[in-house]
Amino acid sequence: MDRIWPLPAVDDPALVDHYAYPDVDAPYVRVNFVSSLDGAVSVDGLSGGLGTDADKRVFGVLRQLAQVVLVGAGTARAEGYRGARRPTIGTDTPPPVAVVTGSADLDPEAGLFTDTQVPTIVLTTAGAPRAHRDRLAAAGADVAVLDDLSPAALLAELGRRRLNRVLCEGGPSLHGALVDHDAVDELCLTLSPLLAAGDAGRIAVGGTGGAPRPMALVGALHEEGALLLRYRRSGDVQDRD
Numbered sequence: 514m515d516r517i518w519p520l521p522a523v524d525d526p527a528l529v530d531h532y533a534y535p536d537v538d539a540p541y542v543r544v545n546f547v548s549s550l551d552g553a554v555s556v557d558g559l560s561g562g563l564g565t566d567a568d569k570r571v572f573g574v575l576r577q578l579a580q581v582v583l584v585g586a587g588t589a590r591a592e593g594y595r596g597a598r599r600p601t602i603g604t605d606t607p608p609p610v611a612v613v614t615g616s617a618d619l620d621p622e623a624g625l626f627t628d629t630q631v632p633t634i635v636l637t638t639a640g641a642p643r644a645h646r647d648r649l650a651a652a653g654a655d656v657a658v659l660d661d662l663s664p665a666a667l668l669a670e671l672g673r674r675r676l677n678r679v680l681c682e683g684g685p686s687l688h689g690a691l692v693d694h695d696a697v698d699e700l701c702l703t704l705s706p707l708l709a710a711g712d713a714g715r716i717a718v719g720g721t722g723g724a725p726r727p728m729a730l731v732g733a734l735h736e737e738g739a740l741l742l743r744y745r746r747s748g749d750v751q752d753r754d
């Protein structure tokens with residue numbers, strides 16, 4: 514058993530090191546969530562009520578390390594997504610948001626399309642009404658029509674675009690699909706020091722479930738009662754940094 518708190522203080526450069534992606538030449542999926550101690554993924558339908566200063570800081574660092582922010586349409590709608598602000602470290606541009614939607618029923622006036630420095634990628638299929646796809650393309654979106662929205666198809670498309678450092682910001686349905694297809698390489702989970710009760714869901718829902726996937730703890734930070742945990746798929750080359 515190791516003691517994980519108290520820890521030496523961690524400044525921003527150390528955070529960047531702490532969360533560095535492994536060297537990869539294919540999509541590596543890091544998932545980031547915040548949850549209450551009793552497992553709620555939202556308060557009044559939004560994650561904001563769970564956030565802490567530390568979680569917000571890490572959220573920003575994770576975006577700066579990513580080449581693409583992958584998000585389900587439910588989260589993009591609920592949370593009023595817009596484009597990322599700060600450039601990916603080592604580049605001049607922020608990572609694009611890639612939104613997964615079967616319906617392509619997204620508001621072309623939303624910040625995802627009107628408040629972004631780089632075109633938002635819409636990952637959809639030919640099953641989405643053409644009118645929806647066309648209006649998003651007209652709003653400046655980069656609409657990718659895939660054969661299906663399975664994790665394999667989504668990651669193949671991101672890999673084709675050389676967007677390998679993937680940061681998935683949820684939501685629970687997309688995360689559930691990724692877990693179900695064994696496509697989660699890493700989970701960054703902030704446990705917020707709150708009890709929420711209510712009927713909010715978990716961080717991963719849906720899919721068939723199947724056998725639980727073992728994960729290895731590779732990082733644990735603490736600030737003002739929040740635990741910022743980093744787990745990697747067990748059995749990877751470097752289970753521990």
Ligand SMILES: NC(=O)c1ccc[n+]([C@@H]2O[C@H](COP(=O)([O-])OP(=O)(O)OC[C@H]3O[C@@H](n4cnc5c(N)ncnc54)[C@H](OP(=O)(O)O)[C@@H]3O)[C@@H](O)[C@H]2O)c1
Pocket residue numbers: 545546547548553554555558559560563584585586587588589591592613614615616617618662663664682683684685686687688690
């Ligand atoms: N605590 C946190 O860290 C955190 C993070 C993210 C989200 N949340 C919360 O989670 C809630 C939203 O959850 P959600 O589960 O509805 O959102 P979600 O997973 O972001 O979005 C689900 C939607 O994604 C689209 N989709 C397409 N293909 C999919 C696939 N293969 N798997 C899954 N989804 C696919 C569908 O959109 P179409 O309907 O357009 O086809 C589906 O309705 C919000 O309350 C949000 O605040 C919390």
